[in-house]
Amino acid sequence: MRLLILGTGGMARNHAEGFAELPDVEIVAGVDTRADQLAAFCGEYGIPQAFGSLDEALLWGQFDAATNVTPDAAHYPTTMPLLAAGKHVLCEKPLATDAAQAREMAEAAARAGVVNMVNLSYRNVPALQQAARMVGAGEIGTVRHFEASYLQSWLTQPAWGDWRSESQWLWRLSTAHGSKGVLGDVGIHILDFATFIAAQNAREVSCRLATFDKASGGRIGDYTLDANDSVTMQLLLENGGLGTVAATRFASGHLNDLRLRIYGDTGGLEVSFERQQSRLRACLAPDLQSAEWHEIDCPPVVPIYRRFVDAIRGEGAVDPDFARGAALQRLLDRAEESACQGGLSLAV
Template structure:
């Protein structure tokens, strides 16, 4: 019988609701505590999910110590300063993406996790897409041969249609447009997802990146109240992968008609794949031998994927790998940092 896992939830904002729901249905997992500096929100969260203990600070929780693992659902800038003491205390950690806001901190986190010998994972949520996982298996099995080219995109439209709310008046959206409020724009927010989507399926790391960023006029004077709207709204990148594969990556919040859609087309010398996640549904199509001559594309069946919450617990209990781990999170953060540096230099191609 597997040892039960006592879980602490760090941060009780909107995303923490998904974590609490996901972990609460896993046999053998007890959510034993919540941590948040906002007392009213913390109390409501713990009452909603019947969590018996609550702490105003992480230090108090660590001093208490009656937990085995943590899911870190704090804002991006808090990931590094909150995760490091947890690793020092020997706790397993699932951290929301991005792992940190700069590569140096992400690399510190990965090194500390390795030293601590604990399970460490980063929540790259699109790893839960069945078409992504099946495409990755097919590439690794050599079904499309040697990868040579790809094109990937992450398309959102919430700056042109208020499907999720009105960004002009709602702070939960408005902060994402202001660097002073912690936003790194579309590159920092969703760039990590589409870069992981593309390079994970391709089974290659990026060795060079060229990036251009654009920020568009969205309000008179470029601001709304205290929010200066200077974060990037669109990003385009060219990537050179380890084996010489060349590909393009785009991310935008101005893709009218696309609420939250990811696409990848990837081609090898023996075939091609088209991966999509649109309207919360994934699809995989392939053109393989003997269909290359007629360019016929066929739908590929994709088995369901175990959610990351279960995979985190499985890893703790020794029943599965800890993937994606902090090392992967740090690798992606290095790529994001270099993309941002490239944009500041007019799109100059930089080594990663």
């Protein structure tokens, strides 16, 4: 399979290295409007063709699939031409920046009949996949309640860099620079984490957002620091189950941690991904009376890059697909609308 990499920023390195490990994939081209960065990227990974625009690459056309690693706002305008050209597409999350565009992308992919997948990176967490299998097999019965959180602390310590002076962090705090805050940045991950394991879509959402004072006058240089820093949500699932979802950049002591506690009428699961390690614990019959919890072994997960190629070869499922990405974007949009209305519960 001949692959084109669209966008050569930091995340593109993960894609280049992931696909380079697959013997049946040849990375044949890179695309970026920044000539120097494009040349350096293609040189580092031995990519033979370099294009300064997607139009040039499509005119050339000698590729079967593309992985879209452009900034969020560019996903829609760059993915739609790829679909129109009949190319298979793996797109970084979020699929788009609003539900209407995400839905249009999903519909276009379906019409084109191509493999379309969105990179929800925490689907690669073994504990998540094993928990989803156990819920799907009925091991905890009917899901009734859950608590999910995505905890980061980069606004309280500089583990990844100093957000006060480094643009790669500052833009995430400014709506004028394209940020939708913690809700838009990591909200999609924790919502997918919870609802994928629960095997339930959300029926209603209630959301509150908070933006905290972080600098004098609420700005640093050209950056107005108005994007949300913390979010709390309540979700009503399709089956009537209820849960809470929280995400923040002020969770001191947590670099990048996801947690889920999910309870059914015959058992419970605790899923965690902390310090790049996943863990799954379960309390199942006959241990409910004694409330004994046990560690569950979790088999390794096939990486998204391999799954994308296998799907193109007709040897694997197209999951998560654009339709899933669009559904999550609608949930995010409705959460944002709820917050604007003081946390009013809205149908999804």
